[in-house]
Amino acid sequence: EAQVTQNPRYLITVTGKKLTVTCSQNMNHEYMSWYRQDPGLGLRQIYYSMNVEVTDKGDVPEGYKVSRKEKRNFPLILESPSPNQTSLYFCASSLSSKQETQYFGPGTRLLVL
């Protein structure tokens, strides 16, 4: 089944404790992206990757890091989480950077205390 998977689905952590949210897609998509969803703000892009070893900042990159060492994986790293990073996170992918339709993972709900 073609899909985007994220782990973990739910996470409670404390300020400053490094964490990684994994994202994997099995559709051989070139383009991958991370979004956060907050009430009243919709989905905002954090980082994106056009292909392996090619990443760039989105609209709200502060406090986040990403890497793209393999085509299928695009982990999101919070080196020192803070309470304002409490949010619902979505990973998405699409065939290429020219295709407007993106496929989303199920989401990761993060609470930073």
Place this chain on the structure above:
Amino acid sequence: DQQVKQNSPSLSVQEGRISILNCDYTNSMFDYFLWYKKYPAEGPTFLISISSIKDKNEDGRFTVFLNKSAKHLSLHIVPSQPGDSAVYFCAARLYGNKLVFGAGTILRVKS
């Protein structure tokens, strides 16, 4: 500065009637508009899209209308069904794969 706005946080409609979800945008450089649907505990799923060179696109019960002069688009669902109850996000493409999303509208279809 929100470039894509969905001014109605929620909408309630009777089963079988029409649902109309609205979206306004400010950037005339957007070249594609999309609607995504999201159920609780799931990721958004693509519903329907329209190119900026068209004014209407239809897919079964779903029709999207684009009014470029008013910088307005709408999603019509006819007839509405209880399974359509979800959050609907309007999104606009700026370039490449850069999507700008609205805040979402919660649709409740009552049976």
